[in-house]
Amino acid sequence: MRSTSRRYHLVLACVLVAIGLFLAGWAYQLQHGLIVTGLADWGSSGGVTWGLYIGAFIWWVGIAHGGIILSAAVRLLGMDRYMPVARLAELLTLAGLSVAGLYIIIHMGRPDRMVTSILGNYHVTVHNSPLVWDVTVITLYFVMTATYLALTLRYDLVRLRDSLPDRFEPLYRLLTAGYTEREDPVVERMVWWLALAIIILAPLLLHGGVIPWLFALIPTMPGWFGSIQGPQFLTIALTSAISGVIILSFAFRAAYGWDHIISDDVFRGLTLWLGFFALLFLWLQLQQIVGGSFAAPLDQSAATSAKLSHPVYLIAIGMVGVSLAYIFAQAIRPSLFSKPRAVLASVTVLTATLLEKVFFVVEGLMYPTFSLYEATPGSYVPSLIEMGSVVGTVAIVVLFFMVVSKVIPVVELHAIEHLQERETAEDELEPPADAAEMEVGT
Amino acid sequence: MIDDDNEPSIEERVSAFRGDDWEDEMRAVLDEGEYDTELGIQMARDARRLVAGELEEADFHERYHDAVVEEFGVDDRPLETSDESAASGHLPVAAETDEEELERREVLQKMGAAGAFVGLGAWATAENRDESASAEAAASDEDDPNRQWGMVIDLDKCDGCLSCVIACSQENQTSAGSNWMYVFTYEDDDQDGENFLVRTCQMCTNAPCEKVCPTTARHTRTEDGLVLTDYDVCIGCRYCQVACPYGVNYFQWGEPDVPGSEIDPHHAYDDRGRWVDSRPPKGVMGKCTMCPTRQDDPDRRGTTGCEDACSMDAIYFGDMNDPESDPNQYLETVREENPTDRETFANRPSDRVSTFRLLEELGTEPNVVFVGNEPGPNAKQVEGPVSYEEMGQVDRRKDVLDEETFAGGVFS
Numbered sequence A: 001m002r003s004t005s006r007r008y009h010l011v012l013a014c015v016l017v018a019i020g021l022f023l024a025g026w027a028y029q030l031q032h033g034l035i036v037t038g039l040a041d042w043g044s045s046g047g048v049t050w051g052l053y054i055g056a057f058i059w060w061v062g063i064a065h066g067g068i069i070l071s072a073a074v075r076l077l078g079m080d081r082y083m084p085v086a087r088l089a090e091l092l093t094l095a096g097l098s099v100a101g102l103y104i105i106i107h108m109g110r111p112d113r114m115v116t117s118i119l120g121n122y123h124v125t126v127h128n129s130p131l132v133w134d135v136t137v138i139t140l141y142f143v144m145t146a147t148y149l150a151l152t153l154r155y156d157l158v159r160l161r162d163s164l165p166d167r168f169e170p171l172y173r174l175l176t177a178g179y180t181e182r183e184d185p186v187v188e189r190m191v192w193w194l195a196l197a198i199i200i201l202a203p204l205l206l207h208g209g210v211i212p213w214l215f216a217l218i219p220t221m222p223g224w225f226g227s228i229q230g231p232q233f234l235t236i237a238l239t240s241a242i243s244g245v246i247i248l249s250f251a252f253r254a255a256y257g258w259d260h261i262i263s264d265d266v267f268r269g270l271t272l273w274l275g276f277f278a279l280l281f282l283w284l285q286l287q288q289i290v291g292g293s294f295a296a297p298l299d300q301s302a303a304t305s306a307k308l309s310h311p312v313y314l315i316a317i318g319m320v321g322v323s324l325a326y327i328f329a330q331a332i333r334p335s336l337f338s339k340p341r342a343v344l345a346s347v348t349v350l351t352a353t354l355l356e357k358v359f360f361v362v363e364g365l366m367y368p369t370f371s372l373y374e375a376t377p378g379s380y381v382p383s384l385i386e387m388g389s390v391v392g393t394v395a396i397v398v399l400f401f402m403v404v405s406k407v408i409p410v411v412e413l414h415a416i417e418h419l420q421e422r423e424t425a426e427d428e429l430e431p432p433a434d435a436a437e438m439e440v441g442t
Numbered sequence B: 001m002i003d004d005d006n007e008p009s010i011e012e013r014v015s016a017f018r019g020d021d022w023e024d025e026m027r028a029v030l031d032e033g034e035y036d037t038e039l040g041i042q043m044a045r046d047a048r049r050l051v052a053g054e055l056e057e058a059d060f061h062e063r064y065h066d067a068v069v070e071e072f073g074v075d076d077r078p079l080e081t082s083d084e085s086a087a088s089g090h091l092p093v094a095a096e097t098d099e100e101e102l103e104r105r106e107v108l109q110k111m112g113a114a115g116a117f118v119g120l121g122a123w124a125t126a127e128n129r130d131e132s133a134s135a136e137a138a139a140s141d142e143d144d145p146n147r148q149w150g151m152v153i154d155l156d157k158c159d160g161c162l163s164c165v166i167a168c169s170q171e172n173q174t175s176a177g178s179n180w181m182y183v184f185t186y187e188d189d190d191q192d193g194e195n196f197l198v199r200t201c202q203m204c205t206n207a208p209c210e211k212v213c214p215t216t217a218r219h220t221r222t223e224d225g226l227v228l229t230d231y232d233v234c235i236g237c238r239y240c241q242v243a244c245p246y247g248v249n250y251f252q253w254g255e256p257d258v259p260g261s262e263i264d265p266h267h268a269y270d271d272r273g274r275w276v277d278s279r280p281p282k283g284v285m286g287k288c289t290m291c292p293t294r295q296d297d298p299d300r301r302g303t304t305g306c307e308d309a310c311s312m313d314a315i316y317f318g319d320m321n322d323p324e325s326d327p328n329q330y331l332e333t334v335r336e337e338n339p340t341d342r343e344t345f346a347n348r349p350s351d352r353v354s355t356f357r358l359l360e361e362l363g364t365e366p367n368v369v370f371v372g373n374e375p376g377p378n379a380k381q382v383e384g385p386v387s388y389e390e391m392g393q394v395d396r397r398k399d400v401l402d403e404e405t406f407a408g409g410v411f412s
Helices: A006-032 A052-063 A066-075 A080-107 A111-120 A130-163 A166-175 A183-216 A229-256 A264-293 A298-308 A311-332 A339-366 A384-404 A413-425 A432-439 B010-018 B021-032 B037-052 B057-072 B082-088 B098-133 B135-143 B163-172 B208-212 B239-243 B292-296 B305-309 B326-337 B397-402
Strands: B149-154 B182-188 B191-199 B218-220 B227-229 B315-319 B368-371
Touching (some): A006 A384, A066 A080, A066 A183, A066 A229, A080 A229, A080 A264, A183 A229, A229 A264, A264 A298, B149 B326, B163 B182, B163 B305, B208 B239, B305 B315, B326 B368
Antiparallel strands (some): B182 B191
């Protein structure tokens, strides 16, 4: 944590350049309007009004699910194996939700009015608009996750204070204000309940509810309409989230040499979970294809056949299929497993879910029920500014982790203590101070 | 302004497209009827002059009073000169008793298709202006709590001239391709030749666009049911456009073609002081408004730009909740003109007129009623009798928008 390598600075420079380019693109968009995107009106104009920005927004909210899956696994189901990566996943939730929120702002024609127009009319619009529910639930999820993180951090910060850099002293003092050891069991119970609350909220409301409802409740876009979107979105979120955690864990293990903390066992387990969620994802896609092809109404048939004949959809589904095939194979023959392969499968799945989500948004708007317009289905190719936003937001998340890992311990002290207990049991003694040092990075 | 001096006017464009065809078509219809064809044609010509302001309404009635009485047996049109009308303080129409009104409707019925065709719609439009000029009428208009502005559009009358499209874009100064008014020409399985669908905002009572709006910018004006966008509140999320089944929304993706300095504030702010009319500013959603600032103006209440421009009298704007309004009267007239032979077929509906509301099954409760055939599931939009380009308009707006897409050319 206290020493910074050359590689760190190099990555930091790349990340800052990417963010700079993204911000320049956004500034250009603010100046000229959304006309700089590849978007246009649907209908007589021959375009789609939502595209990559909304697709990427859904994608990031999906990735943000990682936090709760891991926390729930550890706190509620007692799967201690994943304890070392739980906090990384929680931080990914905060980062993912933040850039998802950023996408909502980028997507607006008049972002300057976000506060006045949305908050000012909240008491009216919350009764109707799925977009308002969406903002509400994302905010709630963010606050709950941040609270969870803040509570669990107190224990660690107090005990590791001597190993932490002094320049952040005010921050540590704020985060540990009023700490006494008597609160430990209370906090432990509080975070258990918080984890339970989030695990109910997240699948039922967030990606299993409110986010898909943005689309699933619009009856005149048959590619979107229907109750399957809830479960379908949830599987996309879960695959993206697990992929994100695998990549993140791999990066931290490589950067800090945490081979004994984030063990191969963690990767094997996460990879299997990725396979399971990918299977669910493909299964629900199949349900939609069968339902939309057999004897569906005309509008839905058109949307389904368009989907099946579009290379983006086929490539996305194919990528998930290939990843699943690999995961299945390595489950049967463990020698096929390697961490780089698991990371490759994760990157493949994340690319596929981004493609699928953007395609879902665009394709839905291209095949409306009212299809008399000759210009419909229209066309859409994202502009460089839109594509740059994906690189830019990924860079923001990377930057977030690079900064956070220098400020707070990104692995829970509980996890280290847990590992030590095991090691003690195996008669491999190690002084606690070293463990703490390992835990916050070197 | 969009209009520069060298550009031909709407009338010139339309007549260049239509030539004398309208007269031929009209003559054919009139010949089928039982009344005097030449009288009908002459009245139609003068009705057009009346709408264009070249002829006073009273002069029009004076010119045709005798002939109409001779032909139809009765004429309740006002005979006062325009000077007399002004002096008398209110117009005869406003003072009409129920009995007189009944007689007038009877005449309308008698004149039948011929009367409707030769421009009684235009006549009624001119009359509406006078009607609302009356302070009394205006006061009673204001008080009507159940008003719901809407339209009856007779697709059988539309000839696809696009004058409504041009008039709307000029009146609202919309950017190229923002076709708030859009006319489809389409071919369909069981319909021969060219069919038209005139697409305005459907002014839904149960508007999906309003329901999804995260800001209340898209709202229904309570006093008259117009579905409008408050340009000062809209955040440009475009969810309204996503939720609208009809595709009537046009976002202001970049700087508008007509700068704000050229927008007349009287044509932008409605009576409530909300900016809901004319083209939207950058980053905000626009769509057909059915001219709220006209509805706020007692002199122009009950009119829209497209209705005024339609020389085929296909568009009837008015209060859909008032049985006496233009659109409802027109529907009644058309229905009465096409009765079913109930002596032979006792159980059939009373008339043979096909009417529909667009995608009514979605439960949006649209306030636009169409007379004519509904496009079927296999209907296909085709090139119209005149193209948008010929009329100086843009059909596929994306072509214009793509010019400013950042590095769009890299991929296309």
